[in-house]
């Protein structure tokens with residue numbers, strides 16, 4: 001059964017700031033009620049990383065850690081970064097239960113201002129919507145990919161079609177078009193490897209179903225062959 005990663009909160013007509021308070025309010029009640037079980041990884045992370053050699057990875061806006069933990073299970077050395085203390089506390093508990101603590105590091109930070117001081121072989125982000133624009137966020141985190149590394153972006157598709165948008169539960173500013181993201185990686189030094197849209201039905205932990213309109217972009221940063229930054233004195 002596929003799952004829904006906590007998409008029920010945002011009211012599409014509610015123009016709140018996606019700041020730390022918003023996300024903490026989103027995650028804290030779920031953490032208190034221990035609502036996040038061992039939900040499966042998003043299908044795109046599995047599909048889009050299966051041909052990559054595990055090295056170092058960042059999950060930007062990791063929430064309660066499903067994708068970070070899944071990547072660690074595949075052999076990646078993962079940093080999961082999020083602005084929410086509660087989400088990370090849940091992620092940390094799940095990682096301990098999975099016995100993967102030597103492969104995972106959790107960082108509580110605002111990714112729109114963070115200067116990590118290092119880069120990763122793989123940077124993934126799934127449905128993260130910060131207070132900045134989506135494109136500014138994607139451009140920022142793509143700057144943290146080593147030469148030869150990969151960025152994978154999964155976002156909420158802005159179908160620019162009111163009928164389709166009516167099926168989303170996401171505010172317009174959290175949505176993106178495929179062409180806008182793809183244009184970011186038309187820049188020199190990047191090769192677009194995946195650029196697609198998809199519609200899927202997901203089931204939330206409470207059994208409710210939602211149709212998600214997704215955009216999936218994977219791009220490779222030109223440069224040397226993929227190398228592990230673990231070997232570079234990190």
Ligand SMILES: C[S@@+](CC[C@H](N)C(=O)[O-])C[C@H]1O[C@@H](n2cnc3c(N)ncnc32)[C@H](O)[C@@H]1O
Nearest residue numbers: 005023061062063082083084110111126128130
């Ligand atoms: C919709 S949730 C997605 C969580 C997870 N990636 C998933 O797919 O289930 C968006 C996540 O982005 C995080 N986030 C939003 N703005 C952020 C920021 N400025 N810095 C770090 N994390 C942020 C939120 O706390 C939240 O966990």
